[in-house]
Amino acid sequence: MRYRRVLAWTTVVAAALAAAPAAAPAERRPSCPRLSQRLDWYGDNRAHLQQVVDERGSCAGRGGRPVAVFDWDNTVTRNDVTDATISWALRHDQILRPASWRDTSAWLTDAAGTALTDACGTDVPVGAPLPTSTRPRCTDEILEIRENGRTVSGAAAFAGQWNHRRTVPQYAWVPRLFAGHTVAELSSYAREARAEALAAPLGATRTLGTHTVPAYVRYYDQQRDLIGTLRRAGFDVYIVSAGSEPVTEVWARGVGIDARHTVAIRSVLDRRGRITTRNQGCGGVPVNRGEAIPYIDGKRCWINQQIYGVDGAAAWDRQDRRHRPAIAGGDADTDVTFVADATGAHLVLNRNKSEIMCRAYDDADGRWLVNPMFIDPLPPKPDPYPCSTGAYNAPDGSRAPVRRADGSVVPDRPDTVH
Known part of the structure; x- marks a missing residue:
């Protein structure tokens, strides 16, 4: 009798399950926002960026708000x-x-x-x-x-x-x-x-x-689309520029980025609200005359301080993966440090700048994406980048070899994406 009851119950449950809609498999979750298929990207760069959106965006159900950071001049716009x-x-x-x-x-x-x-x-x-x-x-x-x-x-x-x-x-x-x-x-x-x-x-x-x-400036359609897609996918998107902050804020609004998400050179104001010849500081550097602007390692400092709340000298250091951007994009050596800090994709627009192109072509973690400029791209650099001898911008102004995290020297790299 007990067996017949169990069998009857099992039959009822099975029937109910059969009548209920099947649980959606993971791949049938609502998809993440998609990058436009109408806009041209080099190679499979769009697919790689879409993969990071899919893996890190809010639609992946991971929780939190991943960060994406872009330089402005000649990264989001053509011209400065x-x-x-x-x-x-x-x-x-x-x-x-x-x-x-x-x-x-x-x-x-x-x-x-x-x-x-x-x-x-x-x-x-x-x-x-x-x-x-x-x-x-x-x-x-x-x-x-x-x-x-x-x-x-x-x-x-x-x-x-x-x-x-x-x-x-x-x-x-x-x-x-x-x-x-x-x-x-x-x-x-x-x-x-x-x-x-x-x-x-x-x-x-x-x-x-x-x-x-x-005399002209243009927003890159691909970057406008990428930024919009990232925002719809739950990313916090920031601009970090070595330009003047009020100017960058005006332009950033054109891609939906507000002043709170725009970081550039911040002038100190006088009591009447007028711009002075002093700047706000970063990484333990107080108000200064330009010693700590968002430039090369300075961009990392401002990202760590303004986005992740890292105080003092620690803001100059690479942070753990949870406190680094998922996607970072730039076009010049001034961007190389923060672009290298990204954990999902390092997007580089090729403007023939040696240090960042050495990092990009070396592709140490397999996540570097090189793209020609979307408007009026440069011709290929005729000679290899001098990665092994003088592409690194040393703190004292000299030039040195570009080295990987393990200390090995990056060999000279030809310019292949143009």
Whole structure:
């Protein structure tokens, strides 16, 4: 009798199970947001990125919010948005005369200070707009120092000591050109420059003084799609740039990234809310004159400090896997440290920059993805990257071999993705 009861119960349960819908297997879970199939990526880069989205996104049921971090200039956009803003400001007389050009950088040389004073003049009061639109010599000096770190006559514009993996004086100098303006004013200039650059034809240039500079900027459609896909998949997406933060914030909004998720060079403001010649610090470095900007190792520091809450000197160190980005993307040596820290994919747009391309082509963990620039890609570099001798940017400014985590030297690598 007991056996018949068990058999009857088993029959009922079996019938009920048969009538109920089958449990969905893992592969039939709602799929993660998909990258667009209409946009071209090199090789199987899209598939690799999609795999990380699928494995790390909220749709995978892992919990938490994975992080993705991207450089901005020439990573999310073609051309430099801070340079576009400088160009607009020079053509609209929006650089204010400093009391002394030497005050604008801890490393500016006497030769550069004299060249700027001679070219830009002293006939307008301190704090008043310089007439750069009608003084091409002034524009020339500013652009030559910004672009090449020297004066028009060829003299070094910066001298002294700095950690070359934490800052570069000509990058740190740029936000100081807007000293005396409020953040709201600088943001308005960035919006004007943005509208102008997006409206300019692809490939357009303009002449400022004797310099020919890009007149256009474009968002990369692939990067816009990637960022949007990551956000829909539950990623916290950040921008970390060595540009001016108010300018980068204006452009980042175009891909849905708000100010809280945008990190760039942060100027200290005075009591009236005006930009000063000092920067906020990172990794135990206090308010400073440019010693710790988001540049090479400085980008890791700012990511660790602002995203993961790592305080003090520890922010300069590589963190454990739980406190590193899942995806990181960049285009230049200034990005190499944080891009290498990523645990899921290291995306590199090929701009022929030696240290990051040595890391990318070495592909030590099998997760490096090299892609040509999406607009007007560069031709192949004719010679191999000098990974074994001089591609690494040493803190003292010298060049050294690129080494793997185990200390072995990366051999020279040919340029194969273009």
